[in-house]
Amino acid sequence: MQAIVAEKALQAQALAAPFKHSKKGTHIEIAPCGMFPQGALMTWCSGHLFEIVEPHVMDASLKKWRLETLPMIPDSFKYKVIPSKASRFKAVKAVLTDPRVNEIIAAGDPAREGELIVRLVIRMSGVKKPMRRLWVNSLTPKAVEKAFQNLLRIESTQPLYFEAMARSYADWLIGMNASRVYTLLIQSKGVERSVYSVGRVQTPTLAMIVNREREIQEFVSKPFFEVVATFNMDGKIYEGKYTMENGTRFDKNEDAVAIQEATNGKEALIAEVKIERKHVQPPAFHSLSTLQALANKRFRFSPKKTLEVTQSLYEKSYVTYPRTDSNHVTKGEAEVFPEVLKKLGTLEPYRELAAKTSRSILSDKRYVNEKLVSDHYAIIPTEKIPPLNRLSNDEQKIYDIIARSLIAAHYGPAIFSHTSIQTNVSEHKFMTKGKQLLTPGWRTVIFDDQKEEDALLPDVKEKEQGVANPVKVTEGKTTPPKRFTEGELITAMKNVGQSVEDKEVGKVLKAVSGLGEESTRSNVIERLKQLDYIEIIQHRVAPCQKAFILIDAVKDTLLASPELTGRWEQRLKEIGQGEAPPKNFIDQSKKLAEKLVQDAIQQSASWDMTQYKAAVKADQQLGPCPICGAGVVDKGRIYGCSAYKTASCKFILTKKLIGKSLSETNVKKLLDKGKTNLIKGFKGKKTFDAYIVWQDKREGSIQFEFKRKRERVKK
Known part of the structure; x- marks a missing residue:
């Protein structure tokens, strides 16, 4: 019997769909059939189930952040199950260790992360059974059956696993060490006490945003x-x-x-x-980045939202694999376009449009070019046509873009x-x-x-x-340049090689498709939001003060330049193609981590953070601290006392309290009057409205005060 390990639940359902099957709690059983004579057990991960442990788990002495413990270079990397995913890992392991199972089919997404997710789970299960790889770009029943008939040798995708592992190790080495050294050095300058996360893709991306903002600030209109x-x-x-x-x-x-x-x-x-x-x-077919840029422009969807919606359509078998950087398809895919167009013509929005297509694109290299398709082809509709009324509003919008791109390609200029x-x-x-x-x-x-x-x-x-x-x-x-929209930022990340002065570096960046991967750019932007480096103001990306502080510190290093990630991705691609061993790359990453730490310490002596220290002290104080009397300021995710360092004052107020955000206006009223405005929509066991007042002002503790009946009647 075979065990099939998919990456997600919906993907598992699509892979089981062509065969007679039944849901058995935490897995799916496929009945004996021609494809699976003994039947099969279908299980699934839920994205990544494991993560590399924190430094202090490898070495307890690393729990406290100190310059003298840097760089942190472990001999080997250890993994732990992500706490929220423990039950899913237990379910996967139960299938893999089932004594009836004598072969495993790895069926993650057809990409390096999909390879890592599934293989790592199998490895951490301690199971050593023969394996093969399912590689499928479309989850229609026809495509799934064909892929199962043509399973790959597990060795054929082994380089992708090595590539993903090498990337995760190297990202850990650079991210952990650079983040710690820059956080400690920046804080030593008396600047905002915050963690300054550094990453090989997120930091040069942030530098692009900050540099654009400075162009705007320094622009003189004439x-x-x-x-x-x-x-x-x-x-x-x-x-x-x-x-x-x-x-x-x-x-x-x-x-x-x-x-x-x-x-x-x-x-x-x-x-x-x-x-x-x-x-x-007609325009080219969509890669993920062009789809994200268009959906952001047309619907104001964030890149993350576009990827999530397209992934949902893929898992329902309506479109092909979304995490692709290609705008082309293979001849085999193009041969089924007449059938897809005919089926699209059964949907009301496309009935007349599909009927008026005037040409075949089978020999048009603007669309059909095997040389420009690597692992994945462009995002196109599959032959499985959705009932539009069963799609969400967002799914209908994204599907419409993809469907129209295919129809338009079959029209004249x-x-x-x-x-x-x-x-x-x-x-x-x-x-x-x-x-x-x-x-x-x-x-x-x-x-x-x-x-x-x-x-x-x-x-x-x-x-x-x-x-x-x-x-x-x-x-x-004359007008200044505009801030990036999220869609424009995705495009700028992909095309960053065009603006690099060093032609050799530009060629490298073009070869690896710019900053980050097609599938990760939206995650990078979301990460920058979570770290309080950027915010979205009127549909455009604005850097926060924290971003200026970090970029001023790293501006003369590789960390702020796209060159590092370009060279990095070039080496990773060589590993993924079986042309280079992962060990050399990891060893180089260890040396780079050591150099980055040394360079940061040396360069920090010349940093001028005066403007940022002044900003913290004079930052539009919201009111006096109830404990020490100093000013309370906005610190990103919290409101806190500006004298946290000079007077060791520990007063803080969370920005979010049981489902409701605490606005600056209400913090000012609390600090001045001892009571906020009535805040509606707190989410306890039941939704309720309340004021926030002091419980003990000397300790800075708060409590709820509810409306009196008289107030309710009056209203």
């Missing part, structure tokens, strides 16, 4: 002036903008006024008319007419540009609900004459 003329050519009227070799803008108003005075009311001659037709091809007119007033040149959509093509599919205004121009000919009247001077101001 006025500029442009000259716009209205031309009348025998009743045919259009506008043109005065154009020089370096553009259309004047720095000085008087220069623009001089052109205005020289041309207003004067004769005008059409010197040149250019009309060009441009064919715009959108054809535009681009017109440019050069109009001369004596020696002064004015340019006019317009665009008109002639044939919508694929835009019928993707932009059917969006109407763009075409810049229609009159039908004019060269050598026509008329008059420039009126000619006006318009004033504008």
Whole structure:
């Protein structure tokens, strides 16, 4: 009998779906059949069940953070079951150790993390039985059956396991050591007492955000002036903008006024008319990053949410594997597109669109290119078509994007007419540009609900004459760059190699697809939020003060540069492809951890944290500390006394109290009046409303005060 270990519960259900099966508490039993003559037991993990233990578990002397104990370089790494996952591990282990089981099929996601999750659970179970690997990009019954018929030798994916293990060890070495050394050194400067987490992907990503913010802060807006003329050519009227070799803008108003005075009311001659037709091809299929960027722009979904929704669609067998960096598919996948399109045509939103597809893309290398598909192909709909009314609203939105991308690929190009007119007033040149959509093509599919205004121009000919009247001077101001949206940040992380000055490093980053992996970038952004490094303000990513403090400390090191993670991912890919041993990479990571610690200690002598110390002391104090009288300030996840270091004052207030956030306004009222406003929606056994008041002000302890009946009646 075989034991099949999936990565998640829904994935296990999809893998069991093609066969007769029954749910048995914590696992699934597949009945004897042609594929499994003795039947099979299907179990599943719940994502990662194990994690590398903390330093102090390996060595008790490391519990207290001290510079003299750094770097921490363990001889070997130990794992522990994640406490919340203990019951799931017990269920998996019970299946793996079942005496009837004589072979194990590893069936995690087809990627290095999926390899690690399942293999590590098998290893920690202490089971040593023959193994094979299931590799499947689509969870439709047809794809699942085909994958089970073509199980891989376990040795064929062993390099992926080594790659994932090496990455986790190296991340531990760099993260643990760098985080401790920078936290201790920053705190020694009298700056906010917080943990400054450092990571090979999250820190250069944070540096991008901070650098953009500094560009915005340091930007000085300047006025500029442009000259716009209205031309009348025998009743045919259009506008043109005065154009020089370096553009259309004047720095000085008087220069623009001089052109205005020289041309207003004067004769005008059409010197040149250019009309060009441009064919715009349908967009490529989606990788995860392009899907995340579009969903963020269109629906304001966070990258994490887009991945979660797409993963749900994948586990329900409606779309292919989402954690992919490819925009292409194989010929085998493309051959089933006619069937998929036919089935999509049974759904109301796509009935007419699918019926009007006009071409095959089987030989179109913009979509079908085996060389550009590694382990996974683009995200596309499967032949299993969902009943749309059974999808959540969010699932419908993401499925719609994916379905329309497939349909649009089978349409012709959108054809535009681009017109440019050069109009001369004596020696002064004015340019006019317009665009008109002639044939919508694929835009019928993707932009059917969006109407763009075409810049229609009159039908004019060269050598026509008329008059420039009126000619006006318009004033504008240069604007600073904008903060990233989360979708733009995902794209910037992927394309970071394009902005790196070192061409060699740029090539490396391009080869490894930028900062992080397709599947982890959303996690990096969420991690930065959790660490209070960034916040989302009006749909855009803003760095918190803590981010500036850390980036000022690491700015001249590899930790702030994408080069480290680029080189790192290049080495990891070599391991994953069986071209390099993991031991060399881990040994290099140990040496790097040692160097990072030494460099941080040496460079810390030159750090200037004065502005941040002042910010903590003068930080918009919310009120006097009830214990010592110093100012209470916002410290990220808590409110606390600013004299925690100088006076060892331990007063704190949590920001979240049984399901409700404690706002600055209410903290101010508590510190000033001894009582907050009425706060609604505390979540105990029952939801209730209450004030927060002092229980013992001398100790800084609080309690609830409930509304009196008289207050209720009055209201």
